[in-house]
Amino acid sequence: MIPGSGRDGPGGAPDRTGGVRGPGGGPRNPADGARGSAGEQPEEEAEGTAPWGAEGLHSERTLLAWIRTGTALAAGGLGGAGVAARHMGSGPAALPFVLAALCGAVLLARTHLRHRRLESALHEGKPLDVRADALLAWLGVLAVVAGAAAFVLAAP
Amino acid sequence: MPVEGKEPDPRFTLANERTFLTWLSTSLALSAGGVAMAALPRDVFVPWVRTALAVVLVVLSGLAAALAYPRWRQVQRALRQEKPLPRLALAPVFGYGVAAVAVLALILIVLSG
Structure with missing residues (x-):
């Protein structure tokens, strides 16, 4: 506590x-x-x-959730970029997906740092704050949604 | 987070964080479904049905993504102030929406086979 x-x-x-x-x-x-x-x-x-x-298990599950989300963003972004480029044949259609893949990559790269900060905050009883990472993940997902909407509406 | 109320139990904070991430994952899965549906070969489904199903999936995905961050903040605020958690009014939309798309896609697959 x-x-x-x-x-x-x-x-x-x-x-x-x-x-x-x-x-x-x-x-x-x-x-x-x-x-x-x-x-x-x-x-x-x-x-x-x-x-x-027991908080160690909660932080572990949270770490895994971040890894899942970062991986899904990176893989979804790359996959979406590939599909958009193949079907629509234009660079701008793939741009939101590329942005999402970048967000996922940054989130994955920050995994260890974020987890270390979390454990340190738990250990010292400090407030937990992951707002920057949360905003980055949110931005990436919004980019995927925008790319998906453009693809669905413009798909041949 | 704005500093108001008491710092909640870290387990609640972490659970809220995981729920936020689950909303994002759900949104990504729905977007993937929409893109996959739109990318199907033209002869699989009637084109307008295929586009309609894809649009429904992407709209649900957009709703999930748009809700995720504000809801995370709302829940965190409620935890800090020891208030009841805000209701999720759109839960049935996601449940019935995805179920409707799945059932319709299944019917079309059976009819086309």
């Missing part, structure tokens, strides 16, 4: 000692101390494990 948020997540994951931990792997009761404080380190934490417990 982000310190001071006052919210426990759905359920709260049981810890390995039988007690209940907050979603951040920290103590469920805020009075027990903020995450990252000296007394909060779980004594049973094994070497090489993520200190934020």
